[in-house]
Amino acid sequence: MTDPLDGRGDPRDGDDAVRGAAPPATDPPRPTAPARLGPSPALAVSFLLPAAVLLGALVMYPIAYSVVRSLYDAGGDGFVGLENYTAIFTDPDTLVTIRNNVIWVVVAPIVVTVIGLIFAVLTERIRWGTAFKLVVFMPMAVSLLASGVIFRLVYEQDPDRGVANAVITTVADVFRSNTGYPGARPRENDLAPATVADGAVVLRQPTQPGQSVLFPLVGLNRESLPADETPAAGAPARPGEITGTVWLDFTPGSPGAVNTIDSAEKGLGGVSVEAVAGGKVAGTAVTEPNGTFAITGLAPGSYTVRLPAANFEAPFNGLTWLGPTLITPAIIGAYIWVWAGFAMVLIAAGLAAIPRDALEAARIDGATEWQVFRKITVPLLSPVLLVVFVTMIINVLKVFDLVFIIAPGSVQPDANVIALEMWRVSFGGGGNQGLGSALAIFLLVLVLPFMFFNVRRFRREQ
Amino acid sequence: MKILKTAAVLSGLCLAVAACGGAAQEPAGGPAASGSAPAAKSLEGVTVEVAAKWTGEEQANFEQVLKAFTEKTGAKVTYASTGEDTGAYLGPRIQGNNPPDIAILPQPGLVQQYADAKALKPLTAEVQKQIDANYTPYWKNLGSANGQVYGVLVKAAHKSTVWYRVPAFEEAGVQPPATWDDLIGKTAPALSDSGTAPFALCGASGWTLTDLFENVYLSSAGPENYDKLAKHEIPWTDPSVTTALEKITQIFGKQEFMLGGSSGALQTDFPTCVTQVYGQKKAAMVIEADFVAASAVQSGAKVGEDAKIFPFPKVGAIDPVVLGGDIAVALKDSKGGMALLEYLASAEGGSVWAKLPGYLSPNRNVSPDNYPSELTRQLAQTIIQAGESVRYDMSDLAPSAFGGTDGKGEWKLLQDLLRSPADIKGIQAKLEAEAAKAYK
DSSP states (O other): OOOGGGOSOOHHHHHHHHHHHHHHHHSOOOOOSSSOOSOOHHHHHHHHHHHHHHHIIIIIHHHHHHHHHTTBOTTSOSBOTTHHHHHHHHOHHHHHHHHHHHHHHHHHHHHHHHHHHHHHHHHHHSTTHHHHHHHHHGGGGSOHHHHHHHHHHHTOSSTTTOHHHHHHHHHHHHHOOOOSOTTOBOOSSTTSSEEEETTEEEESSOBOTTOEEEEEEBOOOGGGSOTTOOBOOOOOOOTTSEEEEEEEOOBTTBOOSTTSOOTTOBBOTTOEEEEEETTEEEEEEEOOTTSEEEEOSOOSSOBEEEEOGGGGOOOOOOOOTTSTTTHHHHHHHHHHHHHHHHHHHHHHHHHHTSOHHHHHHHHHTTOOHHHIIIIIIHHHHHHHHHHHHHHHHHHHHTOOHHHHHHSOGGGHHHHOOHHHHHHHHHTSSOOOHHHHHHHHHHHHHHHHHHHHHHHHHHHHHO | OOOOOOOOOSHHHHHHHHHHHHHHHHHHTSOSSSSOOOOTTTTTTOEEEEEESOOHHHHHHHHHHHHHHHHHHOOEEEEEEOOSOHHHHHHHHHHTTOOOSEEEESOHHHHHHHHHTTOOBOOOHHHHHHHHHHSOHHHHHHTEETTEEOEEEEEEEEOOEEEEEHHHHHHHTOOOOSBHHHIIIIIHHHHHHTTSEEEOOOTTSHHHHHHHHHHHHHHHHHHHHHHHHHTTSSOTTSHHHHHHHHHHHHHHTOGGGBTTHHHHHHTOOHHHHHHHHHTSOOEEEEEOOTTHHHHHHHTTOOBTTTEEEEEOOBSSSSOOOEEEEEEEEESSOOHHHHHHHHHHHSHHHHHHHHTSTTOOOOOTTSOGGGOSSHHHHHHHHHHHHHGGGOEEOHHHHSOHHHHSOTTSHHHHHHHHHHHOTTOHHHHHHHHHHHHHHHTO
């Protein structure tokens, strides 16, 4: 389970080795009193020595040295006592990493175990179970680094590039039509006849029926206009009506004459226009393809003419997966994709070992499938579930590569976890291996209870 | 710190020219003009080893220069590539008392570090004479440590450039601006009106934001303040920093000036922003160094036709020229090594190198006419014009915990400014706090 990317000699790798090497250490040769049955102590020591030397050199010494190193400053010369440890709990950036690790430990192992359980139970019943298991297990064959690269692309904001947002926007587009002109806006200066208020484009001057008005808009990419764009036309004034033109006041190659309709400029069709008096909409119209409109049936008086905000609503562009708020859930999603298959395989193995007669008996007694699952399958599976759960906790505490790769530089402080912070302060430009060692020891302390739990379980099972 | 890879233009022709140039000098028996270089053929039988990080085409070009040196002096030069991490290559060789004669370091910080470790040899009077003749005192200081001159900047990366997409400018009917106020007040709004986002910012790559800040600061606050801030002799809460950050927020504060607004910019890393301009054609400008050329070519643009540059516009009194670059130092006190350094620092050596693609010389006596492409000529011109006020990339001069770490120090805080451009005072206070920690 030690993934290759974590082989940087930090103490966590040592923990795996401790677990692997635990059985020989717990079986010391017992020199029984009168007649010795086992080998001589000298022989026993000579057999133990290679393992002891390796353990000492590769595990115990690095841990001990990290503890010592964590008591010194960045240069390694000045003894600072517990200052590095106080720094961990006072520095706001490091506290964020601890918070993120808590989120990871609370969410990821449970979700991975639950999804693994669901997959395992479901695949047991279907004919193509093995093929399905193979597919779910496939991400385990991909290195975490490659998975990170894949998910960095999956979570891209641009729906043309990121598949997550492509799916979301496609679904969203089914439920809402978009015929407006997102991004269109009046020019930003005092001469422009219209201005933006609450997302709507509003004429500065009040208008009376019989007047013709202009809504010159800019900021639209001409390529995003509909293909049947028509040259803009002026709207003649007509008594009793408010007429006008909404058009793209922009001539390619030169700014053109501002606020007047030039020959090369295109009308914006399908824009809804409202005449408002006293806070109430008195009349509406929709522009023709050439941009002209006429609001009819207005009583004499003064109106505010506006293009409501709905005309300019930006299309739903998906979620900002890689932004500061969603980044940790997004990375946890990638993590689940990788590890759900692993959990499924372990749980499926446990499932195969459940005595069938218990299930049969329950069914004969009239239990529903849900009751069988909840009252028989899950309790019988609980040892396996626990192993998966605890293994995932240990695994999640040292998560590094996915965070490092998926989070863009600007949100890495928000997505940071302890293992990544440890690397960053020690080697990633921080150059403070004292603080790095302190973080490593802190992580070791966090992992230890779960290690002991797992070791004890293994021993009991033997 | 990024590798300079300007597009290879007419490289075959240039190689031929350089080779001819080198061969032609031999019978002449030495240079006629541009400062004294080592005497001819005086180093027959001497071997020099030089280590640098360059590989591929950059290495081939550098070896052309070494060949010209060999033909001139008779010394045999071998090249060793250090790979990306120069320190990791040199460290063991210095420890083992077997360093190369010459090493070319990618960061000025390494000069100080190796000088403190007593691994460097002071440059001889001849080399220093070349430096005095061809470089401003600023560069001499940059290559110095503890009062001794150890290094000379031999290759530069030009960081005061703005790349633009010519069709986008034509569509909007605008010209490259000469001043920051024109850029913000005329060019950018016109582009925005035309429906093209003016800037593609690479906000996810913090170093692009520090480059932007350095240009604005150098131009608005002047070289003296720039030097002081680089050494942290004035605090980051200084009013001159406030001015520079206010200028930057003229971009950061306007969502329609940045492709995808600030949240889009914060998710865009370095080569992606170049793709947004030249590949996806969604934005008009990207503010980064000459090495953008490589990414622009990859996105399908033709450098010099639809991908062009204009010098970073003047924010205050001076045209900013910020360089990055590689510094050559001597690790052994050998005659051949010093002769090579003298050659590399001379206008003669610089001119041989300048004829090859992908090279920009910080040497003010290397004539821009030597360069094979119009673009490089233009860049070299700005270096010569800026004269005394050319400066080295400030974030590369700072301790790396402050100026060179993703998600920390200056990188992070400028990203925070991009996220919340109204909070200039708060950002400055945090910058000062981080700098105080890193510079102690």
